[in-house]
Amino acid sequence: MFKKLPFILMTLTFVLVLAACGSKNDAGTEGAASNGSGEAATELSGNILAVGSTALLPLVEQAGQKFMAVDEYKNVTVQVQGGGSGTGLTQVSDGQATIGNSDVFAEEKLEDEAKVKELVDHQVAVVAMAPVSNKDAGVEDLTKQQLIDIFSGKVTNWKDVGGADKAIVIVNRPSSSGTRATFEKYALGAKMGDIQGSIQEDSSGNVKKLVSETPGAIGYLALSYLDDSLQVLKYEGVEATVENVEAGTYPVWAYEHMYTKGEPDAATKAFLDYILSDEIQQNDVTELGYIPMSGMKVKRDAAGNVVE
Amino acid sequence: MEQTEGGTVMNNKLKPRRPLKEKHYWEEWTGRIYTSICVVFLIVVMFSIVYFVASKGLSTFFQNGISISEFLGGKTWDPTGEPAFYGALPFITGSFITTLLAALIASPLGLCAALFMTEIVPGKGKKILQPAIELLSGIPSVVYGFIGLSVIVPLLRSIFGGTGVGIAAGCLVLAVMILPTVTSIMADALSALPKGLRESSYALGATRWQTIYRVIIPTTLPALLTGVVLGMARAFGEALAVQMVIGNAPHVPTSLLESASTLTSVITLSMGNTTMGSVHNNALWSMALVLLVMTFVFVILVRLLERRNRV
Numbered sequence: 001m002f003k004k005l006p007f008i009l010m011t012l013t014f015v016l017v018l019a020a021c022g023s024k025n026d027a028g029t030e031g032a033a034s035n036g037s038g039e040a041a042t043e044l045s046g047n048i049l050a051v052g053s054t055a056l057l058p059l060v061e062q063a064g065q066k067f068m069a070v071d072e073y074k075n076v077t078v079q080v081q082g083g084g085s086g087t088g089l090t091q092v093s094d095g096q097a098t099i100g101n102s103d104v105f106a107e108e109k110l111e112d113e114a115k116v117k118e119l120v121d122h123q124v125a126v127v128a129m130a131p132v133s134n135k136d137a138g139v140e141d142l143t144k145q146q147l148i149d150i151f152s153g154k155v156t157n158w159k160d161v162g163g164a165d166k167a168i169v170i171v172n173r174p175s176s177s178g179t180r181a182t183f184e185k186y187a188l189g190a191k192m193g194d195i196q197g198s199i200q201e202d203s204s205g206n207v208k209k210l211v212s213e214t215p216g217a218i219g220y221l222a223l224s225y226l227d228d229s230l231q232v233l234k235y236e237g238v239e240a241t242v243e244n245v246e247a248g249t250y251p252v253w254a255y256e257h258m259y260t261k262g263e264p265d266a267a268t269k270a271f272l273d274y275i276l277s278d279e280i281q282q283n284d285v286t287e288l289g290y291i292p293m294s295g296m297k298v299k300r301d302a303a304g305n306v307v308e
Numbered sequence: 309m310e311q312t313e314g315g316t317v318m319n320n321k322l323k324p325r326r327p328l329k330e331k332h333y334w335e336e337w338t339g340r341i342y343t344s345i346c347v348v349f350l351i352v353v354m355f356s357i358v359y360f361v362a363s364k365g366l367s368t369f370f371q372n373g374i375s376i377s378e379f380l381g382g383k384t385w386d387p388t389g390e391p392a393f394y395g396a397l398p399f400i401t402g403s404f405i406t407t408l409l410a411a412l413i414a415s416p417l418g419l420c421a422a423l424f425m426t427e428i429v430p431g432k433g434k435k436i437l438q439p440a441i442e443l444l445s446g447i448p449s450v451v452y453g454f455i456g457l458s459v460i461v462p463l464l465r466s467i468f469g470g471t472g473v474g475i476a477a478g479c480l481v482l483a484v485m486i487l488p489t490v491t492s493i494m495a496d497a498l499s500a501l502p503k504g505l506r507e508s509s510y511a512l513g514a515t516r517w518q519t520i521y522r523v524i525i526p527t528t529l530p531a532l533l534t535g536v537v538l539g540m541a542r543a544f545g546e547a548l549a550v551q552m553v554i555g556n557a558p559h560v561p562t563s564l565l566e567s568a569s570t571l572t573s574v575i576t577l578s579m580g581n582t583t584m585g586s587v588h589n590n591a592l593w594s595m596a597l598v599l600l601v602m603t604f605v606f607v608i609l610v611r612l613l614e615r616r617n618r619v
Contacts, residue, residue: 054580084580086589094584111586169471174556174574175388176581176588193386199473199567200556202577206457213462214471 045075046267052081052088052101053178055222056256059125060101062284063275070274076267085109085178092259093119098268100259103127103178105302119259124275125290127222128253129183130240131233132208134217138163141234148188150218153195158216170198171210171219177202182254183220185304187235220252224289242291248298248306255300256290358600365597368394368590379594385558385574387588394591396571398560400598403570405561406475406550407543410482411490415536417483418490422535425491426498427520438495445488453552456481461553468565471555476564478554482546486539493538497531498524530616537613541606545599547572571595 050060057080064078083091085102086109092100093115102109106116131147133139137158142150149155150168159165173180175194184191194200199214201207204225211219212229223240226232232240235252244250258275260268274280281292300306368374374394382395421441425433460480465472501524509519525532547570555567556577575592582589 082580084582086582086584086586087580090584109583111583174577174581175386175558176578178581191388193389194558196557196559196562197471197566198555198557199471200558200569200577201552206552209457210471210473214465214473217471 043075044073044267044270046077046265048076048078048099048268048271049097050078050080050088050099050101050258051083051091051097052099053085053103053256054082055103055127055179056101056125056258057082058288059256059284059290060099060258060275062288063280064271066280066284067271067274073267073270073274076271078271086176089119089259092261095261098260098264099272102257102259103254104181105255105257106259107302108181118261120261120263122258122260122264122272122276123255123293124258124272125256125281125285125293126245126253126296127182127256127290128240128242128245128250129179129187129220129222130226130252131183131187131218131220131235132211132226132230133219133233134211134213134215135229135231136164136215137166137168137218137231139233140231141237143236144187144189147235148190148192151184151188151192151195166216169214169217170195171207171214171217172198172200173207174200174202178254179204179220179222183252186254187220187252222289223291242295245291246295246297248308251306253291361593361596361600364590364593365600366594368587368594372587372590374587374591379591380598383560387578387591392587394587396591396595396598398558399569399571399574399595401560402475402554402568403544403572403602405568406479406482406554406570407540409475409479409564410486410543411536411540413479413483414486414490414539418487418494418535418539419532421487421491422494422498423520423524425495427516427524434495438492441488441491444484445492449485449546449549450552452481452485453549456549456553464565470565471567472565473553473555473567474563474565475554475561475568478550478568478570481549481553482543485546485549486543489542490535490539493535494532497528497535500531501528530613534610534613537606537609541603544602544606545572547576551576571599575599 048064050064061080064080067073068076068078081097085104088097088100088102089106089109090100091097093106093110100119106119106121110116131142139158139161142161146155146161150161151170151172155161156168157165158168172194173183199210199217201210204221207219208221208225208230211217211221218233221230223242226240234240235250238244238250240250240252245253258272260272263269264272276293278294281294285292298306298308368379369376379394379396380400381397382393383397384393384395385398386393421437425437456477460477461472463472464474464477468476505523505527506519509523514522550570551573554570554573556569556573557567558569558574559567561568575595578588579592582592
């Protein structure tokens with residue numbers, strides 16, 4: 001029995017090595033299949049690999065599960081991976097992934113303009129963010145200027161913005177984060193440097209925990225993370241609600257993008273259409289704390305211009 | 309080649325019966341092939357990792373034109389600003405301070421635990437303490453991070469005021485994380501000590517404390533230090549737990565309770581959000597290269613200590 005062990009081990013190693021090579025080949029053919037369209041006239045089939053934004057991950061994952069359960073699409077496999085918006089955009093423009101999920105417009109992230117032009121933007125949902133503070137800060141409403149003063153380090157005590165006599169602790173996102181980019185662009189109007197002594201966390205869960213527990217803390221979170229443990233701050237007197245975002249009165253929001261390289265093939269197109277269908281938009285999108293595309297009464301382009 | 313070699317050795321030395329010989333012949337062969345494949349695979353993997361990190365990390369300097377002195381000595385890290393700054397000094401100092409402090413906390417604790425297991429209560433101490441310490445090393449680092457965020461940070465906040473996140477919280481979490489490494493290597497070193505040394509010390513009338521202090525610790529010192537260095541190597545590379553409690557502000561800290569970053573925490577925070585090939589991304593790879601070089605330094609240190617140990 002044990003004398004066979006070397007054979008078994010050897011076979012195993014070979015299998016592992018071959019499997020490693022094999023998966024690479026798969027990715028290659030899949031990339032080719034998704035780029036070339038025209039096949040699958042009768043029944044849709046293929047592999048869809050969606051990579052990128054962790055903020056969008058739960059929605060794409062849930063929609064992918066539902067999509068594959070539909071009888072018509074049973075031959076289509078949807079794989080979803082995180083990795084961040086930058087990874088998603090890189091991989092889709094290199095052809096490694098079918099779909100690149102991103103919190104920001106590709107124009108804001110990719111340096112190479114030629115690569116941006118190859119990508120087709122599919123906006124599937126909207127995410128809004130609200131400034132939040134620790135409950136003891138004693139402030140309910142902040143103006144844009146007050147927020148700028150706080151996040152640029154000009155104001156360091158809550159009493160200067162009408163709150164309690166308490167030092168302000170900034171709980172920020174890392175400077176590369178899409179959430180931070182959105183907050184700075186639409187709430188503050190300018191990029192902010194990192195202030196000595198500020199805290200940076202990348203996960204919304206940790207931001208929420210730190211803001212709710214640290215005296216004098218301020219941060220910003222997506223609407224789905226808001227609850228009673230935090231003081232949700234109004235922005236210029238406007239409350240961060242779905243209705244205000246849809247009406248265009250509350251400005252701190254961003255699209256969730258699913259980029260494809262060139263026009264999507266049949267299977268990918270079916271998946272993107274499925275995410276935009278009422279089935280997903282009215283149930284999963286709202287359940288998971290995003291805002292459906294259909295309700296939006298305003299539109300925004302990559303430069304930040306808003307149209308009705 | 310190997311075939312004939314193995315065959316002749318068997319023929320000359322053992323002269324086994326024919327079927328048996330054939331059997332061994334095959335075993336020898338498969339064993340050799342299997343191990344050679346593994347070794348080649350391992351070497352290829354190792355060299356490709358080093359090559360990949362080095363080529364990516366060095367392109368910051370050669371392609372993007374950032375000077376090495378600006379990278380290693382610059383105090384400002386602002387890759388998204390205009391103009392962008394790529395000074396990694398805050399992270400390098402953060403990494404070194406947390407690692408050294410963690411080693412400073414964990415080493416005496418580890419030494420005492422190791423002495424307890426091997427010298428003071430060898431039987432029972434080992435039976436109870438050893439599994440407990442091994443258990444510590446099996447806990448995933450995200451759990452340590454979460455414990456740090458939920459217990460250590462609020463504790464530091466209530467004692468010292470302020471936010472509680474910072475280097476102090478980071479090195480406390482790290483100290484607990486490297487304790488198993490330090491303790492088990494130290495315990496191995498102590499129990500490997502020849503019995504004669506201990507017994508002759510007792511025979512000369514030395515007390516247990518005198519034996520530990522004058523004989524055991526000096527003779528095993530290089531091996532004990534190996535434990536510390538390996539612990540530091542682990543602390544230097546740890547990312548997740550530290551990232552959760554240290555605060556990650558890209559500044560050279562002025563106090564232990566102030567938010568700071570380590571090389572690993574910045575890499576894990578930003579890598580996914582940057583696009584491959586951008587300067588920001590390359591700068592992160594340069595930091596990874598610094599980490600890799602530091603790992604080499606730790607390995608060399610351990611080798612040197614081992615050599616001293618043998619003499």
